[in-house]
Amino acid sequence: MSVGAPAEPGLHRHSAAAIRRRSRPHPGWIVRQLTSMRVALIMLCVLGLMTLAGTLLSQAPATVTGNSAAYTEWLSMVRPKYGGWTDILSALGLFSVFSSIFFKAVLVYLSVSVLTCSLRRFSGLWRTATQPKMIMTAAFFEKAPHRASIASEKDPSAALAALSAAFRKDHFRVATANDGDDIQICADRFRWAPFGRVAAHVAFVVILIGAVATATGGFRDESVVIPIGNKVEVGHGTNLAVEAKSFTDSYYPSGPPREYSSRLAIYKGGREVTAGTDRVNHPVRYDGVTFYQSFFGPAVEMQATAGNGRVLFKQGVALAFVAQNQKDRVGRFLLPQQGLTVFVVSPASGETDPSIPPGSTQLEVYQAGKQTPVAIETLSQGKPTTIAGVNFKFVREREFTGLIVAHDPGATIVWIGSALLVIGLFTVFYFPHRRIRAVVRRRAGGSEIGVAAIERRNAMFADHFEHLVEDIRRAVSGADTEKGGTVDA
Numbered sequence: 001m002s003v004g005a006p007a008e009p010g011l012h013r014h015s016a017a018a019i020r021r022r023s024r025p026h027p028g029w030i031v032r033q034l035t036s037m038r039v040a041l042i043m044l045c046v047l048g049l050m051t052l053a054g055t056l057l058s059q060a061p062a063t064v065t066g067n068s069a070a071y072t073e074w075l076s077m078v079r080p081k082y083g084g085w086t087d088i089l090s091a092l093g094l095f096s097v098f099s100s101i102f103f104k105a106v107l108v109y110l111s112v113s114v115l116t117c118s119l120r121r122f123s124g125l126w127r128t129a130t131q132p133k134m135i136m137t138a139a140f141f142e143k144a145p146h147r148a149s150i151a152s153e154k155d156p157s158a159a160l161a162a163l164s165a166a167f168r169k170d171h172f173r174v175a176t177a178n179d180g181d182d183i184q185i186c187a188d189r190f191r192w193a194p195f196g197r198v199a200a201h202v203a204f205v206v207i208l209i210g211a212v213a214t215a216t217g218g219f220r221d222e223s224v225v226i227p228i229g230n231k232v233e234v235g236h237g238t239n240l241a242v243e244a245k246s247f248t249d250s251y252y253p254s255g256p257p258r259e260y261s262s263r264l265a266i267y268k269g270g271r272e273v274t275a276g277t278d279r280v281n282h283p284v285r286y287d288g289v290t291f292y293q294s295f296f297g298p299a300v301e302m303q304a305t306a307g308n309g310r311v312l313f314k315q316g317v318a319l320a321f322v323a324q325n326q327k328d329r330v331g332r333f334l335l336p337q338q339g340l341t342v343f344v345v346s347p348a349s350g351e352t353d354p355s356i357p358p359g360s361t362q363l364e365v366y367q368a369g370k371q372t373p374v375a376i377e378t379l380s381q382g383k384p385t386t387i388a389g390v391n392f393k394f395v396r397e398r399e400f401t402g403l404i405v406a407h408d409p410g411a412t413i414v415w416i417g418s419a420l421l422v423i424g425l426f427t428v429f430y431f432p433h434r435r436i437r438a439v440v441r442r443r444a445g446g447s448e449i450g451v452a453a454i455e456r457r458n459a460m461f462a463d464h465f466e467h468l469v470e471d472i473r474r475a476v477s478g479a480d481t482e483k484g485g486t487v488d489a
Contacts, residue, residue, distance in 0.1 A: 034116040043113070047106050054097030057089065061221055065096050098215045107212050111205045118201040125198065129191045134177035135184055136437050136452075144437075144452035146462065148469045152447045152476035156183060159447040159476050160440050166475040170468055172436070182441050189434040196427030199420055206417030210410030220406040227299040227316020227400045231267070234405055238289060241267040244401045245275075247296060260296055262401040278403070288407055295402035298329060300344055300361050301395040312337070312390065317344050318400035327351040338390060339368040361394050363387065432458060436468070449476060 058078050064070035078095075079086045093100050141147060152159045160183055164174045172187040219236045226232050231243035242264055249260035261279040265272050266286045276284040278293040285291070297320060304313040312335055319329035323345060331344045343364040347353045356362050360380045364373045365387050375387045379394040386392075436453045451469055455461040 034113045040110070040113055043106055043110050047103075047110065050097050050103050050106070053094050054103075057094050057097075059097065060095045061219075065099065104212055104215060107208050111208045114201050114205050118198050118205075121201075122195075122198050125194050128194070129188075132175070132186050132188070132435070134175065134186055135179050136439070140437065141439060141450040141452045144454055146455060146465045147450070147452040148465075150449040150451065150469070150473050150476060151443070152449060154446055154476055156440050156442050156447045159449060160185075162475040163438060163440065163449060163472055166468070166472045167436075167438075170471065172434070179439070182439050185438040185440070187434075187436045187438065190431040191433055191435075193427050193431045193433045196424040196431075199424030200428070201424075203417045203419075203421035203424055206420060207414050210413030210417060213410035213413055214408050215410075217409045218407050220404065220408075222294070222404050223320070224403040224405045225318040225320045225400050226403065227301070227318050228398050229301075230316050234289065236407065238287070238407070239269055240287070240289060241270075242291060242403070242405070243267065247399050247401050249296065260293070262293055262296075262403075264291060266291075278401075288409065290406050290408075292404040292406070293401070294404045297400055297402065298346065298349065299331065299398040299400040300346060301398050302333065302342075302344060303393040303395055304335060304342070305391045305393075307389060307391075314395075316398045316400065319344065319346055320400065320402070322348070325353075328353055328356070335390065338388065340374075340388060340390065341366045341368070342392070363392055434461070434464070436465070438472075447476070 058081070060071060060074050064074045075086060075090060075095075082089060089095060093102070097103055152162075154162065160176070163185065164176075167174050167185070167187040170189070172189045173191065175186045175188075177184050177186075224232065224242075226242065226244040228244050228247050231241050234240040234242060243266075244262050245265055246263040247260070250258045252258050259279070261277050263275070264278050264284050265275040266284070267273065268287070274284070274286045278284045278291055280293050283290050283292045297318065299316045299318045301316045302313065303311065305311050313333055315333075317331040317333050319331040321330040321332075322328075323330050327348055328345050328351070329348045333342050333344070334340070335342065343366070345356065345362040345364065347356055356378060357380075360378050362376065362378045363385075364376050366372075367374050367388070377385050377387055377392075379385050379392060381394050381396060384391045384393040434453075434455070436451065438452075439450045441448045441450070449472065451472060453461075453465060455465075
């Protein structure tokens with residue numbers, strides 16, 4: 001078998017290097033992907049679908065997403081609503097859409113894409129505004145969509161002065177250039193207005209940054225329940241706690257609540273740092289955390305003591321849940337050392353339960369891991385009962401206040417972006433850029449003036465152009481010699 005000529009030294013090595021170079025993304029390819037309208041539309045559709053899913057589906061509170069046990073308990077609460085789809089939706093991450101890495105990645109991609117497009121657009125707009133092409137061809141004045149030719153008995157210099165005055169009277173900035181024996185004019189009105197588009201694009205990025213800041217560093221707990229006289233930790237690394245000191249409410253004669261408010265005290269590191277009355281639409285704020293008054297309801301103060309008299313539990317229990325019979329309100333507290341879960345049941349306001357006489361409450365006590373209660377006992381106020389070796393006492397009835405506790409670090413950023421968006425769009429739509437070209441040529445017995453413009457996107461421009469031509473015609477004919485006016489820079 002014959003053997004061919006040996007390969008040139010280094011050929012395979014260089015070929016492999018060339019293959020590696022070809023496999024690397026070229027910077028130009030990356031820029032094309034970032035500025036691709038098709039890719040941007042796909043990302044916007046993905047973002048819209050994820051936002052829709054996050055809006056329609058219940059979202060797990062931030063307090064449970066990092067705790068597997070708490071998240072499992074939360075899933076058990078929403079399982080009756082979603083049935084067999086619960087585990088599938090959970091596996092797809094649709095119960096924590098806005099905090100998912102994929103959602104944030106889409107936001108980052110869109111932000112970088114918009115910024116890249118804005119930077120490319122900015123350079124072109126800057127050149128257009130500051131370095132316009134001054135000399136236009138004769139074909140431009142002959143074929144422009146909007147054009148007019150005006151004869152004047154004035155010499156070119158006088159015609160140029162009258163023409164410039166007519167432009168300035170209509171708030172145009174005028175620049176001139178010599179084209180041989182002719183004189184060309186570039187007249188601009190609101191030449192900086194196109195930058196409103198860049199501002200609108202940047203505003204979109206600012207809003208996305210605010211959304212990412214909120215999704216990353218913010219939280220919103222919509223059902224913080226505090227029995228009056230109790231204190232709860234805010235969590236989320238804030239080192240804050242909130243205490244409900246008192247509660248007041250008033251009602252319309254027909255029954256619905258007219259107004260209700262809570263007196264709150266905010267603690268940081270165990271020290272009270274502020275206090276205030278929390279009303280609907282008038283929240284209490286501290287250190288970027290906002291406490292909104294949201295709802296209220298009944299509570300009971302319970303006491304649990306061990307056989308040796310040691311107090312295991314003594315505080316209010318909010319009856320924040322509705323029982324299956326739709327007539328009773330239910331609360332819960334834990335005795336972890338004894339492995340007990342205690343449910344407290346009382347009739348809702350205006351309801352009666354034959355098994356729970358007025359002035360009493362019912363306890364259902366469960367041992368850890370058991371599906372059936374250890375005991376179900378009805379307690380009269382002030383009379384202790386022993387269950388599973390623990391003495392339980394119904395001290396008195398109370399109320400609880402329900403708060404929404406939120407920290408939104410991106411709110412200010414979103415407001416800035418929204419304001420920038422409004423300003424940008426307002427500038428573009430209400431101060432449209434106008435650029436009109438003119439040329440002054442010497443003719444026997446005077447001058448000839450050509451006026452032309454390209455404006456296809458605004459149907460109102462045709463009327464503006466015609467009125468401007470009439471003003472120019474009067475000015476160069478000597479019928480209106482008024483000069484001056486403001487200049488748009």
